[in-house]
Amino acid sequence: xxxxxxxxxxxxxxxxxxxxxxxxxxxxxxxxxxxxxxxxxxxxxxxxxxxxxxxxxxxxxxxxxxxxxxxxxxxxxxxxxxxxxxxxxxxxxxxxxxxxxxxxxxxxxxxxxxxxxxxxxxxxxxxxxxxxxxxxxxxxxxxxxxxxxxxxxxxxxxxxxxxxxxxxxxxxxxxxxxxxxxxxxxxxxxxxxxxxxxxxxxxxxxxxxxxxxxxxxxxxxxxxx
Numbered sequence: 269x270x271x272x273x274x275x276x277x278x279x280x281x282x283x284x285x286x287x288x289x290x291x292x293x294x295x296x297x298x299x300x301x302x303x304x305x306x307x308x309x310x311x312x313x314x315x316x317x318x319x320x321x322x323x324x325x326x327x328x329x330x331x332x333x334x335x336x337x338x339x340x341x342x343x344x345x346x347x348x349x350x351x352x353x354x355x356x357x358x359x360x361x362x363x364x365x366x367x368x369x370x371x372x373x374x375x376x377x378x379x380x381x382x383x384x385x386x387x388x389x390x391x392x393x394x395x396x397x398x399x400x401x402x403x404x405x406x407x408x409x410x411x412x413x414x415x416x417x418x419x420x421x422x423x424x425x426x427x428x429x430x431x432x433x434x435x436x437x438x439x440x441x442x443x444x445x446x447x448x449x450x451x452x453x454x455x456x457x458x459x460x461x462x463x464x465x466x467x468x469x470x471x472x473x474x475x476x477x478x479x480x481x482x483x484x485x486x487x488x489x490x491x492x493x
Contacts, residue, residue: 349417352484355452360422360481363441364404369434370472374399395466402429406479416485421457423478429464430473442479452483 356362368374377396380386405425412419430438444451459477466472 349484352417352452352482354450355483356450357452357483357485359451359454359483360406364406367404367438367441369402369428369430370399372431373470373472398429404428411480413485418483418485420481420483421478422481424476426476428475430475432473435461435473435475438475452481455480455482 377392377399381389381392381396386392406422407425409421409423410418411421442454442456444454457478457480459475462474463471464474
């Protein structure tokens with residue numbers, strides 16, 4: 269005796285079983301995704317948290333470096349200003365501008381111009397005029413000023429003619445070998461040295477360029493009290 273109802277129920281169960289087997293991989297994928305999704309959010313949250321901490325740490329390190337740099341800069345500036353307190357603010361006009369170069373040629377030229385043979389020489393007269401004008405003259409340009417500290421650019425007007433001994437003395441004056449505690453800070457910004465022929469058997473050194481002078485501004489009478 270057959271039971272149609274039981275047969276249909278069994279057939280339906282078999283179909284559901286086979287369908288479940290076919291769709292099992294998809295169900296497993298969905299289940300895996302549902303389980304993994306919270307882990308992804310947790311991992312992302314952790315990543316963002318540590319990323320924020322790393323950014324914060326980098327900012328702290330940057331601030332510390334800036335603070336240290338500022339502190340060292342202020343210490344150096346204070347020390348530098350202390351060194352300049354005894355410096356002569358008129359150092360340039362006192363020691364550079366009175367310099368006389370090519371003394372040997374000047375002496376020889378003076379002798380020649382007193383002789384009957386050369387006293388009317390236009391060439392020697394022009395050369396004497398060049399030597400008389402061969403003086404240190406600076407064009408001054410303010411660059412920086414803070415409180416009473418100032419930095420100036422000193423540009424040589426025209427060119428200066430020197431011999432080797434003159435140049436050595438000029439550099440000694442720049443470097444302050446004889447003025448350790450009474451001079452402003454003077455730095456070479458730009459300098460060009462060329463050889464210039466005056467005659468076929470006589471040449472000089474021709475110098476041009478600019479310098480930086482750092483000094484304290486001269487105090488007024490009421491500020492000294």
